[in-house]
Amino acid sequence: MQQEKSKEDHSRLINITAKDLTAGNDPSRLINITAKDLTAGNRRLVEVPYTATLSHAMNTLVANSISSLPVAAPPGHWIGAGGSMIMESDKQTGAVRKHYIGILTMLDILAHIAGGEHNLSDPTDLDRKMGSQVSSIIGHCLEGLSLWTLNPSTTLLECMEVLAKGYIERWCQMLTQMDLLRFLRDHHFDDLKDVLSRSISDLRAVNESVYAVTASTSVSSAIKSMKAALLNAVPIVHAPDVAEEDHLQLINGRHRKVIGTFSATDIKACRLPELQAWLPLSALEFTEKVTVNERETVSCTEEATMEEAVEKVVTRGVHRVWVVNHQGMLKGVVSLTDIIRSIRAALS
Structure with missing residues (x-):
């Protein structure tokens, strides 16, 4: 009986999808939900156009309490960071509307402000740097060079495979590493109890290069x-x-x-x-x-x-x-x- 329950819990865990993680539904119902059903409750993708200034982008980050932003541009004019070709199409016509060319992170902004020949005592120097277009800043840090998307039917374990790469933690159809961990904390799966009860040392989670x-x-x-x-x-x-x-x-x-x-x-x-x-x-x-x-x-x-x-x-x-x-x-x-x-x- 216990073995059957464990198998059922494991099956339920494997079949949780990327959209389930952002939908806010009770896990006992997730196995019955298909991707096309999951439209309500998903967070709007926060982005900036490639022409946005660094000042505008920073205000967007602060207003939405996020640490990075995808940058969108018209299709056909840009090569995406890392050679990516992630497009968004019109739902009605199928025509390509925009091309995501990279990700702007807080580290990009800080590196741009503090880098180069700067005069920290001159207020106009910061104003000039904050007036730069985001398209000239993205890609300076590794995270901005890698863009990934997930299909709404992607399972939880497959999401973990992608997010465990580390360099896409901020944006993957608005699914973040924190989303996944918050979901695991809030929903108690029997087959996770043993793993979560083990020490971080035993699980080899500690990186000693610090x-x-x-x-x-x-x-x-x-x-x-x-x-x-x-x-x-x-x-x-x-x-x-x-x-x-x-x-x-x-x-x-x-x-x-x-x-x-x-x-x-x-x-x-x-x-x-x-x-x-x-x-x-x-x-x-x-x-x-x-x-x-x-x-x-x-x-x-x-x-x-x-x-x-x-x-x-x-x-x-x-x-x-x-x-x-x-x-x-x-x-x-x-x-x-x-x-x-x-x-x-x-x-x-």
Whole structure:
């Protein structure tokens, strides 16, 4: 009897589709819902045209509380980022209406603002950069180079295969890694209980390669280093013993005390005048400025269960959890990609 119930639960899990994950329906009904039935409740795709300015795009990101945007252009004039040819057609005529040419991320914006020959003390320099068209910015970071779509009938496990690649976490027909993990947290499947009860170490979800910046690293240096390393966030660590040049670049964060997190999404809390004034600060000072209330670093130990890790990222709205020992020293990181990859592998 128990074996039959387990098989039934597993079948129900496998047959959940991408649209089910964004529809907000009770999982007990999902197996009876087809893709064509799922129209109500799906979120509108937020996008910007290729002619939009960086300032307009940033306002759109902030207004919708998102971290990246697909960029649309007329068909036939552009080669999509990474050679992609993702089009949207008119439902009535079938004629191609637009071509998605890439994704604009917060890291793209930060890298553009802080990069090049810039004068942080000149307000007109920031105004000039924020007036740039988004089409000239996309593709500077890895995430913007990869566009993927999912068919509405794609199963949950197939969604996990795609989202576990990591570099498409922000947009896949408005299905994000966070959508998937929030769904798994909110809907309790019997065949997931064993996986979620295992430690993140046991599931091999911990990435021990973790790069960091020091408390003295400037915002400009942090951004340039993150762009070069294709990182959207880094821990800020206590490192009084490092050489002067190490404050200008990423360092090995392992076995150092975590005192904060510098993330590209921090600029969502900034107005442009504030951003202009805060760019010369250290990364630690910047995070203290953009955070109204004191922000606790989201961390866990290697003994934490996968369920606890999922709960932390979903509840706190973060894309990674720093893994520390019982003395608070950094041992690694567990990202959304790591979580999805390890859960998917455990279900195989």
